[in-house]
Amino acid sequence: MIPILIFIFxxxxxxxxxxxxxxxxxxxxxxxxxxxxxxGITIVGAIVAAGAAHGSVATALGFLAxxxxxxxxxxxxxxxDRMLAMFRKKKK
Amino acid sequence: MEWFYIIxxxxxxxxxxxxxxxxxxRHGNLVSAVGMLLAIVATLQGRMSFSWIMAGFLIGSAAGxxxxxxxxxxxxxxxxxxxxxxxxxxxxxxxxxxxxxHRTPPTFTTASIYLAVLIGGVTFTGxxxxxxxxxxxxxxxxVLFRGQQVINALLLAGAVWFGVLFxxxxxxxxxxxxxxxxxxxxxxxxxxxxxxxxxxxxxxCLLNSYSGLAAAAAGFVLANDMMIVAGSLVGASGIxxxxxxxxxxxxxxxxxxxxxxxxxxxxPAEAGTKGEVKSISPQDAYFALEAxxxxxxxxxxxxAVAQAQHVVKELADHLEANGTEVKYAIHPVAGRMPGHxxxxxxxxxxxxxxxxxxxxxxxxxxxxxxxxxxxxxDVVNPAAREDKSSPIYGMPIxxxxxxxxxxxxxxxxxxxxAGVENPLFFNENTRMIFGDAKQTxxxxxxxxxxx
Numbered sequence: 001m002i003p004i005l006i007f008i009f010x011x012x013x014x015x016x017x018x019x020x021x022x023x024x025x026x027x028x029x030x031x032x033x034x035x036x037x038x039x040g041i042t043i044v045g046a047i048v049a050a051g052a053a054h055g056s057v058a059t060a061l062g063f064l065a066x067x068x069x070x071x072x073x074x075x076x077x078x079x080x081d082r083m084l085a086m087f088r089k090k091k092k
Numbered sequence: 093m094e095w096f097y098i099i100x101x102x103x104x105x106x107x108x109x110x111x112x113x114x115x116x117x118r119h120g121n122l123v124s125a126v127g128m129l130l131a132i133v134a135t136l137q138g139r140m141s142f143s144w145i146m147a148g149f150l151i152g153s154a155a156g157x158x159x160x161x162x163x164x165x166x167x168x169x170x171x172x173x174x175x176x177x178x179x180x181x182x183x184x185x186x187x188x189x190x191x192x193x194h195r196t197p198p199t200f201t202t203a204s205i206y207l208a209v210l211i212g213g214v215t216f217t218g219x220x221x222x223x224x225x226x227x228x229x230x231x232x233x234x235v236l237f238r239g240q241q242v243i244n245a246l247l248l249a250g251a252v253w254f255g256v257l258f259x260x261x262x263x264x265x266x267x268x269x270x271x272x273x274x275x276x277x278x279x280x281x282x283x284x285x286x287x288x289x290x291x292x293x294x295x296x297c298l299l300n301s302y303s304g305l306a307a308a309a310a311g312f313v314l315a316n317d318m319m320i321v322a323g324s325l326v327g328a329s330g331i332x333x334x335x336x337x338x339x340x341x342x343x344x345x346x347x348x349x350x351x352x353x354x355x356x357x358x359x360p361a362e363a364g365t366k367g368e369v370k371s372i373s374p375q376d377a378y379f380a381l382e383a384x385x386x387x388x389x390x391x392x393x394x395x396a397v398a399q400a401q402h403v404v405k406e407l408a409d410h411l412e413a414n415g416t417e418v419k420y421a422i423h424p425v426a427g428r429m430p431g432h433x434x435x436x437x438x439x440x441x442x443x444x445x446x447x448x449x450x451x452x453x454x455x456x457x458x459x460x461x462x463x464x465x466x467x468x469x470d471v472v473n474p475a476a477r478e479d480k481s482s483p484i485y486g487m488p489i490x491x492x493x494x495x496x497x498x499x500x501x502x503x504x505x506x507x508x509x510a511g512v513e514n515p516l517f518f519n520e521n522t523r524m525i526f527g528d529a530k531q532t533x534x535x536x537x538x539x540x541x542x543x
Contacts, residue, residue, distance in 0.1 A: 002200050005312055005320060012321040015105065016328025023112040025424055026447055028333060028431030031111050032300055033172045034121050035329045038104055039303040041128065041322040042183040044135045045310045049189035050148060051139030058192045063144040065185035070152025071159075072179035072303075077125045078160035079171060084118040086165075086438040 030083045037076025043069035096134030097318035103127030104322050108329070114444050131318060165439040166396045169429035170226035173219045173296055176303050180215025183208050183306035184273065190313050195263045197313075202262045204312035206255045206272055211306040213276025214283065219299050221284040226292060226428055234288035241350060244282055251275045287349065290393070290470060292428045294337045294348045301330020333430050340424035340450075342476075342486040367518035369505070374535035377499055377525055381536065382543075384461035386417045388453060390490055391433045392426045394467015394502070400530040404466065405440040407533050410540035420446055421453040421463075421490050423471035454491050463495035465516075466529050467502070473514045484512055498522045501529045 023031050046069045050062030104127045110120025139145065156175075163171045187208030191197070197205065224230045251272065258268045287295050304326025311319025338345050381387065389408065395401060408418045420442065426433045434447060457463070465472050472492045475482040492498045493516050500522060516522055525532050 001315060005315060005317065008317050009308060009312075009320050009324050012324035013328045016108075016325040017332060019105065019108045019112070019325070020329040020332045024114075025336070025422070025449055026431060026434040026444055027111060027114060027117055028336075029168065029172075029429055029435045030117060030121070030431070031108075031329065032297065032333060032430060033168075033175070034111055034124060035108065035326045036172060036176050036179065036300055036303065037121075037128070038108075038124060038322050039176070039179045039300070039307045039326040040182070041104075041131060041319050042179060042186055042307040042310045043128075044131055044316060044319055045186035045190070045314050046148070046182055047132065047135045047139065047145055048314065049186060049193070050144045051136075051141055052193060053140035054193045058189050059141075059144050061185050061189035061192060063148050065182045065189060066145055066148025067152040067155075068178040068185070069182035070149055071156040072175050072182065073128055073156070074153045075156030075160045075171075075175045076179075077121060077128070078157055079163065079168070079175070080121045081118065082160065083165075083168070083435050083438070084121055086435070086441070087114050087117065087444055088438075088441075 027087075030080050030087070033076055033083070034080040037073055037080060040069050040073035040076060043073055093134045093137060096130050097316070100127040100131040100134070101318045101321040103130070104325060108325060165401075165436055166399055167227065168435055169292065169296060169427070169432060170223045172429065173222040173226060173299065176296075176299055177216045177219025177223065179303040180212045180219060180299075180306050182212070183303070183310045184212030184216060184276070186310045187212065187313060188269065188273070191262065191269055197262060199259060201313055201315075203255070203259045204309050205262075206258050206269070208306055208309035208313055209269065209272050210251055210255070210276045211302050211309055213273055214280040215299055215302040215306055217277045217280030218284045218295075218302070219280075221281050222292065222295055222299060225284070225288065232288050234291075235285040240282070240286060244279070247275055247279050247282065251279065283349070290425065290428075291341075291348050293425050293430050293432075294334055294341075294345070296429050297330050297333035297337055298345075298349075299330075301327050301334065304328075304330060337425055337430060340488060342488065367520070369517055369524055370522065371524040371526055374525060374532050375539060377523070378536050378539035380497060380499075380523075381411060381416070381462060382414060382540075384411075384416055386419075386460050387411055387462045387464065388419045388421050388457070388460045388492075388495065390421045390423070390463060390465045390468050390472060390492055391437070392423075392466065392468025392471060393428060393432075394469075394529055396427055396432065396436055396467070398467060398529040400466060400533055401436040401440040403530055403533040403537060405437070405442050406537050407540070408442070410537060414540075418446065419448050419453065421450065422447055423450050423468070423490055426468055426471055450488060450490050457491045457494040460495040461497065463492035463498045465492055465498060465500045466533075469502075469514055470512065472516055473512060474519075475512060475515055479515075482512055492516065493519050493522070496521065500524050501532050502526060503528065
């Protein structure tokens, strides 16, 4: 299992390099905030912890994690959308 | 559940891919958001209790949505930094909670827990400090003190040492994890302290990368491949942006992170300045612009501070109505985050095909009648090209000094972030227009309206 996880990690890093190196500089900010929202994927782990019913400390940690990860996800996607909505080509 | 995760991971990849073109970017963001929703829904299945999950969703969504809609475009760098910090904090908490629930995880999981906590903590405090610096809650200047690098090195060594101890015998070492948390939080602050102003874009990219790596580490903890994929995509994208920023400043990542550029360390240039400064009024500027056939606008952080993007667009509209060709030249590190100027000009409804990159505009610069520099300084400093003794020598710049005339809108003669004298201001064909950029531009626009 462990080698496979590391294998996936390495491949995904290379995939990330390939994907991002083609983004034009004008889109760097939305790219950053958009990828930032993706890093909120840690919410998956947060949900697992908050929903495990494994004692109050774990639930509290999980609850806080869900809350902060949700701010990251919701805020990140919305703010990116707000920016991208402004990027348009003016009709001449 | 596995299928949902595979689809979610694919949607993240497709979404990022679509972000690479202005036409598809907005849909790309939506695609990636759908992926996130799928991942969340899939994870909700099989949980024992939901009340705290829902409470976290509610509070987090409200806080996230309100700040996302309220934030001004000029304040975007600090907003992104703050969101990023919360992502890091979440990863720290996930690692901690996992350890709390299973005190004797396998070695690999233990090491991952420690990494998630460490990277998450650095991301959190580092981002919060970046947020505070960018929003000027604390001074944005680099803070350097004696022995800083030694302390950082010791902390890092301590973090590694505790990591080894923790990984070897996790069940006996709850306190060590707490030490790890504390060290990571301190390390985050100390690593952003020596970085200021114009170096912020690099730091924000790096923190962005960290938050992805922290999420990937959390993925290792849970043996969840979808989290690993998503986290490492973000980690890779942050690193790439970092490299682009460093290249645009002709500096290495190590130099940005450890040197505290622009602090007292950089010696002031020789006091004796060459040539005299010629300053003109907005009215004079109007006459020159009215006669110009081609104008290139070079915005910098000063445009963001003065919130001048809308009046810039208004001026450009008048110029275009007058038959002048208008372009915007954007330096990669103008502003406080990558692409900062592009966002502001997009907000002012400037068409993105008018924005040109440094390498495109420079060869055409000698044919430009007027270059208007708005709140930019170091990125147009010819010393970077000519003066080998200059601290910014070698940094690629926008060659406004090669245009027929360069107008520089500036509050005073104060040097820029790097604390370097700018020979551009003393140039034969440079005209300074002192004052608040927004008011100056407004005055020129008023002249256009009068005719």
